[in-house]
Amino acid sequence: MTEDVLKIEKRGAVDWVTLNRPDAYNSLNEAMIDALLDYFQRLYTDHDTRVVVLRGAGRGFCAGLDLKARAGSNAQPESRSSADGLRAQRRISEIVMRMRRCPQPIVSLIHGGCAGGGFAFALASDIRIAGRSAKMNAAFIRLGLSACDIGVSYFLPRLVGVSVASELMLTGRFIGAERALMTGLVSEVVEDDRLEEAAQPFVEDLLNATPLGLRLTKECLNMSVDAPSLESAIAMEDRNQILCAQGPDFQEGIRAFMEKRKPSYSGS
Structure with a gap:
């Protein structure tokens, strides 16, 4: 079932991961939730995969929770206890917690609809590239819920500022590709059929870092966003630099820089 709803193509040290329910706009049913939980958990101890590219099959990235499947389930909201609801939530x-815990940078390629949970996945990624058709929103508030869901209230204001985040979350309005670029929500906007091509330079640059340096950079960025002081952030940075400098990849990086060639790293 995992192979049906989540396609994972390994290209060397890069996983190209495709949300694969195109007839349902890649919405999240139980099988896809299970597959995503399992995949991102396994990444934590996977030292062969260094970069993840996440995308959606068909006409959009991800429409969020599969409401049709939920409506057709036996457990209707009125018959579920609060404990059951919290477990499902x-x-x-x-x-998204596992997306942030995994040490591999995640590049999301966003086209078409990217709503609710799909929006949360995009925000939880490290780099976002948008196709011109991309339309993103915090759809939860349009469904009788709070817009503060699946980490959106944490990630969005840190990416675009409180003012724009407040607008998008309080209204549920869509943000298109061009405005997303202007607000810093995405790094680049390209034609939809060029998304994979646009991702390649980012992937190559990520692979030019040492495996350890790449992992520690994501870890330190995560912690520095909420660091209580400059001293705390610098302590983490100092620790990471010493760790990276102890291995052979640091010397290889220096040699490659001096010889004007691509480095050949051996570490993990």
Whole structure:
């Protein structure tokens, strides 16, 4: 079932991961939630995969929770206890937690609809590239819920500022590709059929870092966003630099720089 709803293509040290429910706009059903939880959990101890590219099959990135499947389930909201609801909620929010815990940088390629949980996945990624058709929103508030869901209230204001985040979350309005670029929500906007091509330079630059340096950079960025002081951030940076400098990849990086060639790293 995992192979049906989540396609994982390994290209060397890069996983190209495709949300694969195109007939349902890649919305999240139980099988896809299970597959995403399992995949991002396994990444934590995977030293062969260095970069993840996440994208959606068909006409859009991800439309969020599969409401049709939920409506057709036996457990209707009125018959579920609060404990049951919280368990179901945490299963989805745990996906973005695992996305941030995994040491591999995640590049999301966003086209078409990117709403609700799909928006949360895009925000939880490290780099976002948008196709011109991309339309993103915090759809939760349009469904009788709070817009603060699946990490959106954490990530969005840190990416675009409180003012724009407030607008998008309080209204549920869509933000298109061009405005997303202007606000810093995405790094680049390209034609939809050029998304994979646009991702390649980012992937190559990520692979030019040492495996350890790449992992520690993501870890330190995560911690520095919420660091209580400059001293705390610098302590983490100092620790990481010493760790990286102890291995042979640091010397290889210096040699490659001096010889004007691509480095050949051996570490993990």
